[in-house]
Amino acid sequence: MFKKNLVCAVAFSAAIGASAQDSTSANPLNISGFVDVYYRYDFAKTAANTRTAFNSSYNSFGLGMASVKLDKTLGKVGFVADLGFGQRAKEFSYNDNGITAAVKQLYMTYSPTENLKLTAGSWATHVGYELVDAPGNRNYSMSYMFTYGPYFHTGVKAEYSFGKSGVMVGLANPTDFKLTDNPPRMFLGQFYTGTKNDKLKAYLNYVGGKSTDSTRGGQFDLVVLGTVTDKFSVGFNGTVASSTAKVRGKFADASAWWGSAVYLNLDPSPKFGITLRSELFSDEKMLLPLAGLGGGTVFANTLSGNVHLGAITVIPELRLDNGSKKVFFDKDGGSTKSAFSALVAAVYKF
Numbered sequence: 399m400f401k402k403n404l405v406c407a408v409a410f411s412a413a414i415g416a417s418a419q420d421s422t423s424a425n426p427l428n429i430s431g432f433v434d435v436y437y438r439y440d441f442a443k444t445a446a447n448t449r450t451a452f453n454s455s456y457n458s459f460g461l462g463m464a465s466v467k468l469d470k471t472l473g474k475v476g477f478v479a480d481l482g483f484g485q486r487a488k489e490f491s492y493n494d495n496g497i498t499a500a501v502k503q504l505y506m507t508y509s510p511t512e513n514l515k516l517t518a519g520s521w522a523t524h525v526g527y528e529l530v531d532a533p534g535n536r537n538y539s540m541s542y543m544f545t546y547g548p549y550f551h552t553g554v555k556a557e558y559s560f561g562k563s564g565v566m567v568g569l570a571n572p573t574d575f576k577l578t579d580n581p582p583r584m585f586l587g588q589f590y591t592g593t594k595n596d597k598l599k600a601y602l603n604y605v606g607g608k609s610t611d612s613t614r615g616g617q618f619d620l621v622v623l624g625t626v627t628d629k630f631s632v633g634f635n636g637t638v639a640s641s642t643a644k645v646r647g648k649f650a651d652a653s654a655w656w657g658s659a660v661y662l663n664l665d666p667s668p669k670f671g672i673t674l675r676s677e678l679f680s681d682e683k684m685l686l687p688l689a690g691l692g693g694g695t696v697f698a699n700t701l702s703g704n705v706h707l708g709a710i711t712v713i714p715e716l717r718l719d720n721g722s723k724k725v726f727f728d729k730d731g732g733s734t735k736s737a738f739s740a741l742v743a744a745v746y747k748f
Contacts, residue, residue, distance in 0.1 A: 415740060427470045434462035434486075436743035440731045447719070447737035449690055449739040451545040452486045453538070456664050462743070465502070476507045478521075482530075490530045490549050493575050501576065502530065503550070513559050517568075520552040520576050524566065524588050525603045525619045527635035527661065536663060536671065537702045538713045538743040542679035543637050543657040546686050547617065548573040548605055563591040564570055572609045581609035597625040614649065615641030633661035641685060653683035671704040694722035713743040 440447050440456040442529035448454040452462065463484035470477060480503035482490070491499040505519025528535050528544040552575065555568030571578050584607040592599035599622070606616025617639035624632045638652040659677035666672075680695040698719040705712040717739050719726065723734035 403631055427468060427489070429466065429468055430467035431464070432533050432745060432747040433464045433745060434538075434745040436460050436462060436538060436741050438739060438741040440655045440729055440737070440739045442734075442737060444729075444731075445726050447726050447739065449688075449719070450542055451540045453540075453741065455681070458476065461485055461638070462745075467503075471507075474509045478507075478519075479504050482744070486530060486532070486730050491574075491576075499574060500641045506693075515557045516554070517731045518554045518556070520550055521555075523548040523573075524586070524601070525605055525617060526637065527558075527621050527659065532745045533747045534676065536661070536673035536704055536713075537675050537700050538715050538741060538745075539700060539717055539739075540697065540712060541635075541657070541659055541675065541677050541688065542698065543635060543659060543677065545747060546655070546689060547619070547637060547639070550574060550576075551584070551586060551605070552576045553583070553586075559727055562594065562596075563589070565589050573605065582611065582614075584609070599623045600718070607685045612644040615639065615652070615690065629665050631663045633663070635659045635661075636682075639685075655679075655681045655683065655684055655685050670708075672702070673700075673702050675700045686746070690725055691721060692725045694725065696725075709746055709748060711745045713741075713745065715741050715743070719743075 402667045403498050407627055436453060436483040437459050438453050438455050443456060445454050452461055461484050463482045463486035465480070465482040465487070467478065467480040468527060469479070469534065476736065481500050482502045483500055484640040487500060487502060491501060503521050505517050505521050507514045507515055511548055516587065522530060525545055525548050527581050528541055530549065532538060551568065551570040553568055553570030555566055557566045558564060566588040570584045572581050572584055572711045575581070583603055587604040588601060590599065601621040603619040603621070604616065608614040617637060620635070622634040626632060636658045638654055638656040640652040642649050642652040657679040662674045676696045678695065679698065681691045682693050682695070683690050684693045696719055698717065700715060702713055702715040719737045721735050725737050726734050726737040728734045
């Protein structure tokens with residue numbers, strides 16, 4: 399009797415599975431992801447010279463992130479669940495603990511019309527040129543603008559597109575918080591446009607509002623992408639972020655930090671590319687103590703190769719940071735204006 403029931407149960411389950419597979423075959427669940435690892439060497443023999451996100455190490459092998467992304471669209475609705483594990487994910491979700499820190503993105507979408515999409519949940523920021531996911535960048539180390547700008551937003555947003563242009567508006571928790579208790583809200587905005595042949599695209603981004611009852615700020619950000627030839631492209635990112643706090647019940651004058659970077663991308667062959675990122679970053683008002691610039695500026699140049707070996711991309715990289723003040727360390731522990739490092743990273747994408 400038990401064997402007969404078991405056979406019936408297996409047959410019934412198989413029938414349900416086959417039916418479910420048929421009903422979703424036109425809209426399958428998409429699964430993608432990546433893993434990345436690296437080795438980094440600082441020529442001053444110290445990790446203290448690293449002032450940007452994700453690879454603060456010296457003479458050490460490092461783990462970047464193991465990431466898996468699930469997404470599905472069925473008719474007018476869809477969802478994205480994007481999970482990451484490792485140092486990059488930990489720093490990305492620095493306000494979260496436990497399993498919540500593994501959530502890079504988790505949101506649902508509804509598109510009542512072809513041109514309108516509504517989103518609710520948590521998603522990577524629209525601000526900036528670079529992404530938390532290593533396969534999305536040609537340089538492996540991160541810029542100062544990425545490091546000290548927003549990482550993600552949790553809230554709601556609406557996107558409306560018309561031709562090659564579009565707008566986005568949203569309302570979210572304070573930057574980089576998935577959950578807070580009755581906080582002030584941040585306003586999000588974006589306008590984007592491009593040429594008919596997609597060789598020139600521009601994105602004007604904004605995030606701002608009160609992060610607490612006594613502090614407020616805003617950030618304007620511009621990204622421009624240009625395709626010169628099929629082997630050469632240029633990217634630009636410029637950003638300025640201001641903040642102010644209440645003094646004796648009134649908001650004082652705002653102070654700001656800013657940055658600007660140019661990305662020159664050359665791909666002489668399908669198996670090899672090279673990118674030079676030149677970034678000028680300023681924190682003269684000392685709003686970002688973790689940047690450690692001492693009220694000065696830094697001019698950072700990063701030269702990265704991209705060697706494509708099937709699903710694996712190997713990224714050899716040289717980086718030179720030059721500060722306006724002696725904010726870095728030499729190999730004897732003394733102060734110096736420059737820091738020089740090298741790394742090799744490997745990124746596998748599936």
